[in-house]
Amino acid sequence: MIPAHLPSLPQFLPFTRPSLDEATIAAVGDTLRSGWITSGPRVQEFEAALSAMFGGRTVRAFSSGTITLEIALELAGVGPGDEVITTPLSWVATANVVLHRGARPVFVDIDPVTRNLDLDRVEAAVTAKTKAIIPVDLAGLPVDRDRLYAIARRHSLRVIEDAAQSLGASWRGRPIGADGDFVSFSFHANKNLTTGEGGALVLPADIDPAFCERLRLQGVRRLDGGEMEVDVAGHKGNLTDIAATIGLGQLRRLDEFTARRRELARRYFARLDPAQGAPDLGLGLPPADFADSNWHMFQVLLPLERLALSRGELIAALRERNIGVGVHYPAMHLFALYRGLGYAEGNFPHAERVGAATLTLPLFPAMTDANVDAVCDHLIDLIQSE
Numbered sequence: 001m002i003p004a005h006l007p008s009l010p011q012f013l014p015f016t017r018p019s020l021d022e023a024t025i026a027a028v029g030d031t032l033r034s035g036w037i038t039s040g041p042r043v044q045e046f047e048a049a050l051s052a053m054f055g056g057r058t059v060r061a062f063s064s065g066t067i068t069l070e071i072a073l074e075l076a077g078v079g080p081g082d083e084v085i086t087t088p089l090s091w092v093a094t095a096n097v098v099l100h101r102g103a104r105p106v107f108v109d110i111d112p113v114t115r116n117l118d119l120d121r122v123e124a125a126v127t128a129k130t131k132a133i134i135p136v137d138l139a140g141l142p143v144d145r146d147r148l149y150a151i152a153r154r155h156s157l158r159v160i161e162d163a164a165q166s167l168g169a170s171w172r173g174r175p176i177g178a179d180g181d182f183v184s185f186s187f188h189a190n191k192n193l194t195t196g197e198g199g200a201l202v203l204p205a206d207i208d209p210a211f212c213e214r215l216r217l218q219g220v221r222r223l224d225g226g227e228m229e230v231d232v233a234g235h236k237g238n239l240t241d242i243a244a245t246i247g248l249g250q251l252r253r254l255d256e257f258t259a260r261r262r263e264l265a266r267r268y269f270a271r272l273d274p275a276q277g278a279p280d281l282g283l284g285l286p287p288a289d290f291a292d293s294n295w296h297m298f299q300v301l302l303p304l305e306r307l308a309l310s311r312g313e314l315i316a317a318l319r320e321r322n323i324g325v326g327v328h329y330p331a332m333h334l335f336a337l338y339r340g341l342g343y344a345e346g347n348f349p350h351a352e353r354v355g356a357a358t359l360t361l362p363l364f365p366a367m368t369d370a371n372v373d374a375v376c377d378h379l380i381d382l383i384q385s386e
C-alpha cells in the first residue's frame, strides 16, 4: 500500500537522466548535415576545450571510457605478467581493462568512510611486479591525490586515474584532470557530461600524443603522398564528430550541472541526516564533501540487518512508487570472472559490506527539490514501515 499522505510521482523518476538542450540538438543537426560525421573538426574542438579546462594539458578523445583506460594502460607500459593495484568497488570496466592487457588486477579493500581505495593498504600490496595503480573517484569523490602520488613516487608506479565519475570534481581547488599522471574520463550517458558514449585521456608529458593517436586508430601513421605505415596493432577507439558535438554542448553547462548536483545533495542531507533533524533510520550517508565532489551519485547504505525488506524488494517497492534507484556496485572480486582468479568472499570485507548495502538515489541536474523530497518521503516510509 502506498500511503495516501505521501506525494505521488506522476511520472517515473529515473536515478539519472542526461540534460541535453535544444542548442546541442541543433548543433548535432548541423554536424549531420556537414557531410563529416566521424572524427574530424568537432573532435579537435572538443579536445581543445577539455585541454583548456585542464590547464593546457594534452587531451585525446575516445569512443568510450573503457577504451580510454585500456589505451592508458598500454601507454603506461602495462602488459603480461604485470600487476595493477585497484579497488574492488567500481564499475567492472576498471579491472576488465587490466585483464585485457594480460596483467593481473590486485584488489585492495576500500576505506569504509570514503568508499574509495584505502591508501593505508596500498603499499602492503606492492610487489616487484606492480606496475601501476588505478584509483577510482567513486560517486565523484576524489581519492586523496597528495597521498596517492606520494605512494606512487616511493615505488616508481604509474597512475591511471579512473576519473570516469569525477569530471567537474576538484582536488585542492584544481579540477581533476589538471594534475597527475594519466587521467581517464568517461562520457557514457549516465556520467556528469555525456557524448552518448565516449571518453577522454589527459596525457602526461612523457607520452607522445601521436603514438596515442595511433593506438586509438589501428596503429595507422599517415605519410606524405597519401601513403601509410602501421607498426603497432592499434585499437578502434576514435570518437565521432556527432558525439563530440554533444560533448561541446554539455561542456558549456558543466559548471551549472555540478552546482545543481551539489544543491540536490545538500537537500538529501537535510532530509536524511539525523544531525539535521531527520529520523534516525540507520542509513549510511556519504561523506558530506561540498568542496571537492561533483556529486556524480548520492549513495546511501541500507541498514539491512534491521530491515524486513531485502535490497531487491526495496528497489521493487520504490519502482512501484515511480522511483528508480540503482546499485553501484556489487564488489567485483565476487564476480565469477574474478573468483576464477582466486578471489573469494571475505577478502575485502568493507567493499563487500558496502557493495551489498549500497543504493543510488536519483540525482541529476534537471531534478526538482520536490523530487528529492518525494524520494526521501518514500524511502523513509518504506524503511520505517517495518
Ligand SMILES: *Cc1c(COP(=O)(O)O)cnc(C)c1O
Pocket (backbone or CB within 6 Å): 064, 065, 066, 067, 090, 091, 093, 094, 136, 162, 164, 165, 186, 187, 188, 197, 198, 199
Ligand atoms: C563509466 C565508467 C567506466 C567506463 O566507461 P565507459 O564509457 O562506460 O566505457 C570506467 N570506470 C568507471 C568508474 C566508470 O564509472
